[in-house]
Amino acid sequence: MPDPFATASHTIILSDVHLCDAEPVDPRRPLWKRFKQRDLFIDASFARFLNYLRDVTEGPVELIFNGDLFEFDAITALPDDPSMRVTWLERRRGLAPQERKSLWKFQRILVDHAAWFAALREFVLEGHRVLFIIGNHDLELHWPSVQQALLDALDLPEESADRVRFSDWFFVSNGDTLVQHGNQFDSYCVLPDPVHPFVKSRGVLRLRKPFGDIAGRFMLNGMGLFNPFVEETFIKSPREYVAFFVKYVMRVQPLLLLSWFWSSLATFLVSVREGLLPAVKDPLHLDDHIDDIARRANAEPRVVRTLQALPVHAAIFNPWRVAQELWLDRALVLALAALVSFQLYSAVNVAVSISIWWWVAGFALLLPGVLYYASSVQSDILNTERSIHRRVATVAQAAGVRRVVLGHTHRERHTGIGGVELLNTGTWSPAYNDVECTEPYGRKCFAWIKPDPAGEARIAELRVWKDPGSEVFLPDAPPRPRLQLRRPGAVTAQ
Secondary structure, eight states: OOOTTSOOSEEEEEOOOOBOOOOOOBTTBTTTTGGGSGGGOOHHHHHHHHHHHHHHOOSOEEEEEESOOBOOTTOOOOOOOTTSOOOHHHHHHOOOSOHHHHHHHHHHHHHHTHHHHHHHHHHHHTTOEEEEEOOSTTGGGGSHHHHHHHHHHHTOOGGGGGGEEEESSEEEETTTEEEEOSGGGOTTTOOSOTTOOEEEETTEEEEOOOHHHHHHHHTGGGOTTSOTTOGGGTSOOHHHHHHHIIIIIHHHOTTHHHHHHHHHHHHHHHHHHHHHSOBOOOGGGHHHHHHHHHHHTTSOHHHHHHHHTOOOOOGGGOHHHHHHHTTHHHHHHHHHHHHHHHHHHHHHHHHSOOOTHHHHHHHHHHHHHHHHHHHHOOOOGGGHHHHHHHHHHHHHHHHTOSEEEEOSSOOOEEEEETTEEEEEOBOOSOOBSSTTSOSBOSOBEEEEEEEOTTSSSEEEEEEEEOSSSEEEOOTTSSOOOOEEEEETTEEEEO
16 A cells, blocks of 8 residues: 655645643733633634645645644643642643653643644545654654544544654655754754653653753743743843833742742753663664654655754753753852852951941952853853754755755744755744733744646745735745844844
8 A cells, every 4th residue: 555645746834833721811810821821722723724725735735743733841730630640840830741641631732622633634534644743842742642642533534544644753755855843953952862752760651851841841831921932031131031020020920039949940950860861772673663763754764863863962961051041050150159258258257246248248249240150141042043054954965855844943934055945834833922912923834845837846935824815935024033143152133
């Protein structure tokens, strides 16, 4: 029987939808996790999008969800099941990525997005194909029971079952396009070994989570006024943090600093532990596993091995870098300044009785140095695109293609780098620049790869979903801040 994913005429690719459970509205805190509230769901818009695809294409469509379709990390609801052991930390920040718990979280998504799955089911029943590429926020799709739950939700007849497929982290469409989520180019969100994503902790099998996902779960889940889908909302300068605190946080979460501190410590400790745990491997069936990944990715086993060897160095292997992103380094430097000034005060006070204000004065003298260090440390999170540009030609060469489609960064683009056509489909998530969720971040884009009327090769367009209809993506309309990379770790907006 021929492989339905071997060839394709029309391929539609979108990414970073981040379907999650619905956040109940709290009358006392109406803006708390506003981005998760039901009125911002895209289910109806997505159904209209599928209707649009029916109208503008001929023949079966290859629909690819290029990672982060589901948002497992932001689910903080807890099961009412006494047989499921839930730790103290899970009760405050969401369930760990163990199979039974991941399945429970996915069932929450199914219940709240029934209309979305119904629309997708009808699309597949009409003869179209759907591929799910696993990203960093939906790593829990690696669990067989979660994949089966998704298939059960689609409730497809046997003759349609082979038109749905899961791919571990990449897919080669029609031999001309490499589709990959992009987190493997991001040191904060990279899975160190995408072929072996599982680890064991205290005898329990679970998924290894990257630093970015750990921070999202332990920190952002406890800071509901920060939108996790827009990095600029939680990566701010000290002055911006103070202004945000006065305007929003003071009334809703006045003890935010305390929440940040213990959440940062938890993130740091768990991240370091993730870096120390060895991957769970089965050496007796390694080749079979590689072959299976290659088959589902429409690629040769050598492509799997090559792409496995190309990721960036994971931040979880660099504790100081993790501490800098969590601001724990600045907290440590501030504590050391206070300790040094107190030690000097104590030493002098042994010989000569002096006022405690001398300790305050000594600390004040050291404070400019602390502030200088704090201002010199720049977040490196927004530099993923630099990493992508350095590797895209090698990745394309490894897959034997001249076109690469990514997601992950939530920044839509269509450009050429090193002779490779590069598209990024941005995000369909509830990403907003403001707490009230009235200023959308970016545009809901999708890549459309279709036959070229003038030749045999396919051509690619990046289009903006206007609901209804679409238009070709234009990078200068509407205007958006452009990131300018000055040096490693430095990002400015223009």
